[in-house]
Amino acid sequence: xxxxxxxxxxxxxxxxxxxxxxxxxxxxxxxxxxxxxxxxxxxxxxxxxxxxxxxxxxxxxxxxxxxxxxxxxxxxxxxxxxxxxxxxxxxxxxxxxxxxxxxxxxxxxxxxxxxxxxxxxxxxxxxxxxxxxxxxxxxxxxxxxxxxxxxxxxxxxxxxxxxxxxxxxxxxxxxxxxxxxxxxxxx
Numbered sequence: 001x002x003x004x005x006x007x008x009x010x011x012x013x014x015x016x017x018x019x020x021x022x023x024x025x026x027x028x029x030x031x032x033x034x035x036x037x038x039x040x041x042x043x044x045x046x047x048x049x050x051x052x053x054x055x056x057x058x059x060x061x062x063x064x065x066x067x068x069x070x071x072x073x074x075x076x077x078x079x080x081x082x083x084x085x086x087x088x089x090x091x092x093x094x095x096x097x098x099x100x101x102x103x104x105x106x107x108x109x110x111x112x113x114x115x116x117x118x119x120x121x122x123x124x125x126x127x128x129x130x131x132x133x134x135x136x137x138x139x140x141x142x143x144x145x146x147x148x149x150x151x152x153x154x155x156x157x158x159x160x161x162x163x164x165x166x167x168x169x170x171x172x173x174x175x176x177x178x179x180x181x182x183x184x185x186x187x
Contacts, residue, residue: 024068027076042111044187046067063087069084071108085106090103090104104133108135148170152173
């Protein structure tokens with residue numbers, strides 16, 4: 001759901017009620033997006049990709065993976081992606097006093113929630129936002145169809161590189177040596 005009557009900023013988020021984690025509040029271009037806590041399969045897919053990224057990160061020491069971090073790009077652009085991966089270099093100076101990332105992680109991962117508006121937000125609105133702020137790779141996981149769309153930065157914007165199916169293996173030039181069977185994300 002989008003609430004368009006006002007131009008929202010990150011300062012407004014501090015005034016939002018604490019509902020015990022049942023709702024997620026994000027601001028994109030001053031518009032407030034409110035979503036419910038996701039389906040357990042959604043959380044499972046996000047958790048599985050986070051684990052794989054974290055295992056790889058611990059082995060390589062190249063960066064860190066986080067689940068549902070706050071990412072503040074600007075006063076009018078603040079999101080809570082399902083998973084991110086950020087290099088040690090960006091992480092070193094990329095966290096504010098509240099523990100939010102204030103630089104673009106190299107990789108953003110969103111797990112689709114059912115519904116046309118949710119799909120539009122992740123495949124269009126967030127794709128544009130992540131392109132604008134310099135994200136290098138964007139993965140969109142569809143736990144219902146068991147697919148993974150891969151977007152890579154080309155010519156200053158994120159463009160669809162390909163769609164992986166459960167029988168495929170996920171790799172990335174951004175993450176040297178990272179490899180995971182896509183089916184493992186949906187266990």
